[in-house]
Amino acid sequence: MFKGLLFFIRYFLFWLLFFFIDRLIFLLINSKKIAAVPFSATVATFYHALPLDLSMTAYIVVVPLLSYVYWLLSGRKIIELKWLSVYNKVLIVLFSIISVVNFNIYREWGSKINAKAVGFAISTPNEALASSASSPIALTISMLALLVVLGFIIQQWIVQRKLTFEAVSIWLRLLVVPVLFAGTFLLVRGGLGGSPINQSMAYFSKEQVLNHAAVNTEWNLLRSVLAARKASSNPYLYFSRQQxxxxxxxxxxxxxxxxxxxxxxxxxxxxxxxxxxxxxxxxxxxxxxxxxxxxxxxxxxxxxxxxxxxxxxxxxxxxxMATLAGxxxxxxxxxxxxxDKLQKLPGLSQPLFKNGYNTxxxxxxxxxxxxxxxxxxxxxxxxxxxxxxxxxxxxxxxxxxxxxxxxxxxxxxxxxxxxxxxxxxxxxxxxxxxxxxxxxxxxxxxxxxxxxxxxxxxxxxxxxxxxxxxxxxxxxxxxxxxxxxxxxxxxxxxxxxxxxxxxxxxxxxxxxxxxxxxxxxxxxxxxxxxxxxxxxxxxxxxxxxxxxxxxxxxxxxxxxxxxxxxxxxxxxxxxxxxxxxxxxxxxxxxxxxxxxxxxxxxxxxxxxxxxxxxxxxxxx
CATH class of the missing domain: 3.40.720.10 (Alkaline Phosphatase, subunit A)
Structure with missing residues (x-):
C-alpha cells in the first residue's frame, strides 16, 4: 500500500517541478520588471504558488487516480503504466504551448492567458496569427522546446512506469479509496476553508509581476474558461446595490x-x-x-x-463599445x-439615423x-x-x-x-x-x-x-x-x-x-x-x-x-x-x-x- 502512495507522491512531485520550471522561465523573461525587487521576494513567488500548483496537479491526477482505484480493487499485483507516459507527454506538450503563448500575451496585454485569448484564437485564427506575428519567434520556439524536452526528461526520471500492489485485505483497500478521493478533492478545492481556492490565494506582493508569476498558468486558464460561461452573477460586489x-x-x-x-x-x-x-x-x-x-x-x-x-x-x-455605445x-x-446583450446597448448611430443622418x-x-x-x-x-x-x-x-x-x-x-x-x-x-x-x-x-x-x-x-x-x-x-x-x-x-x-x-x-x-x-x-x-x-x-x-x-x-x-x-x-x-x-x-x-x-x-x-x- 505504501508503494502505491509513493506513486502519487512522485507523480505530484513531477508536476510541481514542471510548474516550477515554467514559473522560472516566466520570471526570467520578465526579469527587467523585477530588477529592483529583492531576491527574497522573487524566491517567495515559488512558495506562494504551491496552493494553485497543487490544485492544478490534483485536476491532472484525476485520470491516473481512477485507473489506480480500478487496479487496486481488481486484485492485480503488477500494472504496466505505459499509457501514463503517453498521457503525461500529451499534457506536457499542451501545457508547454499554453506557457509560451502566455509569455507573449503577458508581454502585450499585461495579463495571463485567459478565455478571451483562447476565444480570440478559435473564432478568428487569422487575426490571432497576425497579432502574434510581432512576438519573438526564436525565443518562443526555444522556450517551447526547452519546456517539452525538460518535461520529458524529468518525467522519465521521476514518474513510475510500473505499479506494484502489496497483498492487503479488501477492507483496507476499500478504506484507502475514499481517502484518496477526499484528498484529491481537498487539493482541487484548496483545503477545508470557507472559500474555495482562487487566484488571490497566490497574491502576496505589491509587485504585480510576482503575483502573476505565482498564479498557475493552466489553473488560471481553466478557471477563466469556466467563469466565461457565467454571466448570471456579479463578481464585483463591494456595496449594497442601493449604495x-x-x-x-x-x-x-x-x-x-x-x-x-x-x-x-x-x-x-x-x-x-x-x-x-x-x-x-x-x-x-x-x-x-x-x-x-x-x-x-x-x-x-x-x-x-x-x-x-x-x-x-x-x-x-x-x-x-465605449466610443459607440457609451x-x-x-x-x-x-x-x-x-x-444578445450587445444588441440591447444603445449606439451613437441610432439617434443620428433617427434624426435624418445617413450612416x-x-x-x-x-x-x-x-x-x-x-x-x-x-x-x-x-x-x-x-x-x-x-x-x-x-x-x-x-x-x-x-x-x-x-x-x-x-x-x-x-x-x-x-x-x-x-x-x-x-x-x-x-x-x-x-x-x-x-x-x-x-x-x-x-x-x-x-x-x-x-x-x-x-x-x-x-x-x-x-x-x-x-x-x-x-x-x-x-x-x-x-x-x-x-x-x-x-x-x-x-x-x-x-x-x-x-x-x-x-x-x-x-x-x-x-x-x-x-x-x-x-x-x-x-x-x-x-x-x-x-x-x-x-x-x-x-x-x-x-x-x-x-x-x-x-x-x-x-x-x-x-x-x-x-x-x-x-x-x-x-x-x-x-x-x-x-x-x-x-x-x-x-x-x-x-x-x-x-x-x-x-x-x-x-x-x-x-x-x-x-x-x-x-x-x-
Missing amino acids: AEKYVKDLYTPAKDSTIHVLKTDRPNVVLFIIESFTADLTKTLGNEEGITPNFDTLINKGVLFSKIYSSGSRTDKGL FPTLAAGSVVKWP AFFYGGESEFDNYKAFILSHNYQKLVDRNDFKIKGKSPWGQFDEDVFKRQLSDLNKEKQPFFSTTLTLTNHEPYVLPGRPRFGSDDNKAKFKSTAYYTDSCINAFLNTARKQAWYKNTLFVFIADHGHVLPKDRVDVFVPERYHVPLLFYGDVIKEEFRGKKFTNVGSQADVAATVLAQLNIPATEFIWSKNLLNPYTKPFAFFSWDNGMGFMNNKQCVTFDNVGKMVLYNSNPKDKDEATHVLNAAKAYLQTVYQQFIEL
Missing part, C-alpha cells in the same frame, strides 16, 4: 444642465475616426514625442482638444461575447471579428464596408491598409446625401506593425515599427483631409478623432495599472467649429465613453439612453474617468487617480497617497462603478 447605485447616480448628476456649443450648426456631417492604438504618448502635444504624429499635432492647434481623456480598456472591442468595460469580461461604417479588417458586425448591423448603420468589399486585397495581415480604407470612404462620402455620420476603425497601427512602404523609424524592434505605423496612419489622416477640403461637404463637417485604446509603446509603459497607459487624445476638428474655439483645450478628466453624449449635445439631440456617457462640454459635469483590465480597475478625477486589483484586493497605484480621504472616495467610486455596470450587463 453602489447612489455613488454612480451622484457621478452623473451635474449641478446644472448646460452645454458650451462649439459648432456653427447643430446639423453638421459627423465623421468619426477610431484610431488603432493611437495613444496620447505618440503625440508631441500630449506625449512630448517628436515627429511621430506631426499632422495630428497641427490639427490640435486648429481644433478642440480634450487633453485628459482615458480609454475604457486596453483592447479594441472595449474601446469600440458602455464602460467589465474588467475581466467583455460585452461583445454576448451578441456608414468602414473597416479594413474582418467585421465579424469580436462581433463587431453584430453590433454595427443592429444599430442602424445603413452601410458596412470591410475587407471583403475591396476588389484588390491588401497585403496587411489584418486586411486593407488605412490609405485604402480612407480612399474608399472618401469615394463613398462624395456620393452620400447630407447630413451623414461616417465611422472608420483603422488597423494598420496594430501589431505586427506592417506597412505598405518604407518605415519612417526603421524596423529594428517593435517600438520602431510601432512608431512607423503610427506615422503612416497620421499621414493617411492628413491625405484624407487634404482631399476632403476640396469637396462641397467639407465645410459642414465635424471630424472627431479618438483612439480605441492606449498602448505600452512607445514609452514602454509595461504596467497595465498606470493611468498613462490609458491616456488617449480626443479631438474635434473642422471648419464647422466656431473660430473662437479653434485651438481651445479642455482639461477636465473624461472618458472615451463620453464621446456619445458630448457629440449628441452639440447636435441638440437627447442622449438619455447613454446612461454611462456624460457631456464633456457641460461645464457643470463632474470630471472623472473609469478604466479597467482583467480583474483590475482604475478611477480618476481632477484631483487623484487610484487603481485597484480585484483579485489581490490591493491598491496598485495612488497618484497622491498623502490625501487619504480623497483616495478612499476615489476607490469607493471605482468599486461602485464596476459593480453597477456589471449588474446592468447581467440584466441586459
Whole structure:
C-alpha cells in the first residue's frame, strides 16, 4: 500500500517541478520588471504558488487516480503504466504551448492567458496569427522546446512506469479509496476553508509581476474558461446595490444642465475616426514625442482638444463599445461575447439615423471579428464596408491598409446625401506593425515599427483631409478623432495599472467649429465613453439612453474617468487617480497617497462603478 502512495507522491512531485520550471522561465523573461525587487521576494513567488500548483496537479491526477482505484480493487499485483507516459507527454506538450503563448500575451496585454485569448484564437485564427506575428519567434520556439524536452526528461526520471500492489485485505483497500478521493478533492478545492481556492490565494506582493508569476498558468486558464460561461452573477460586489447605485447616480448628476456649443450648426456631417492604438504618448502635444504624429499635432492647434481623456480598456472591442455605445468595460469580461446583450446597448448611430443622418461604417479588417458586425448591423448603420468589399486585397495581415480604407470612404462620402455620420476603425497601427512602404523609424524592434505605423496612419489622416477640403461637404463637417485604446509603446509603459497607459487624445476638428474655439483645450478628466453624449449635445439631440456617457462640454459635469483590465480597475478625477486589483484586493497605484480621504472616495467610486455596470450587463 505504501508503494502505491509513493506513486502519487512522485507523480505530484513531477508536476510541481514542471510548474516550477515554467514559473522560472516566466520570471526570467520578465526579469527587467523585477530588477529592483529583492531576491527574497522573487524566491517567495515559488512558495506562494504551491496552493494553485497543487490544485492544478490534483485536476491532472484525476485520470491516473481512477485507473489506480480500478487496479487496486481488481486484485492485480503488477500494472504496466505505459499509457501514463503517453498521457503525461500529451499534457506536457499542451501545457508547454499554453506557457509560451502566455509569455507573449503577458508581454502585450499585461495579463495571463485567459478565455478571451483562447476565444480570440478559435473564432478568428487569422487575426490571432497576425497579432502574434510581432512576438519573438526564436525565443518562443526555444522556450517551447526547452519546456517539452525538460518535461520529458524529468518525467522519465521521476514518474513510475510500473505499479506494484502489496497483498492487503479488501477492507483496507476499500478504506484507502475514499481517502484518496477526499484528498484529491481537498487539493482541487484548496483545503477545508470557507472559500474555495482562487487566484488571490497566490497574491502576496505589491509587485504585480510576482503575483502573476505565482498564479498557475493552466489553473488560471481553466478557471477563466469556466467563469466565461457565467454571466448570471456579479463578481464585483463591494456595496449594497442601493449604495453602489447612489455613488454612480451622484457621478452623473451635474449641478446644472448646460452645454458650451462649439459648432456653427447643430446639423453638421459627423465623421468619426477610431484610431488603432493611437495613444496620447505618440503625440508631441500630449506625449512630448517628436515627429511621430506631426499632422495630428497641427490639427490640435486648429481644433478642440480634450487633453485628459482615458480609454475604457486596453483592447479594441472595449474601446469600440465605449466610443459607440457609451458602455464602460467589465474588467475581466467583455460585452461583445454576448451578441444578445450587445444588441440591447444603445449606439451613437441610432439617434443620428433617427434624426435624418445617413450612416456608414468602414473597416479594413474582418467585421465579424469580436462581433463587431453584430453590433454595427443592429444599430442602424445603413452601410458596412470591410475587407471583403475591396476588389484588390491588401497585403496587411489584418486586411486593407488605412490609405485604402480612407480612399474608399472618401469615394463613398462624395456620393452620400447630407447630413451623414461616417465611422472608420483603422488597423494598420496594430501589431505586427506592417506597412505598405518604407518605415519612417526603421524596423529594428517593435517600438520602431510601432512608431512607423503610427506615422503612416497620421499621414493617411492628413491625405484624407487634404482631399476632403476640396469637396462641397467639407465645410459642414465635424471630424472627431479618438483612439480605441492606449498602448505600452512607445514609452514602454509595461504596467497595465498606470493611468498613462490609458491616456488617449480626443479631438474635434473642422471648419464647422466656431473660430473662437479653434485651438481651445479642455482639461477636465473624461472618458472615451463620453464621446456619445458630448457629440449628441452639440447636435441638440437627447442622449438619455447613454446612461454611462456624460457631456464633456457641460461645464457643470463632474470630471472623472473609469478604466479597467482583467480583474483590475482604475478611477480618476481632477484631483487623484487610484487603481485597484480585484483579485489581490490591493491598491496598485495612488497618484497622491498623502490625501487619504480623497483616495478612499476615489476607490469607493471605482468599486461602485464596476459593480453597477456589471449588474446592468447581467440584466441586459
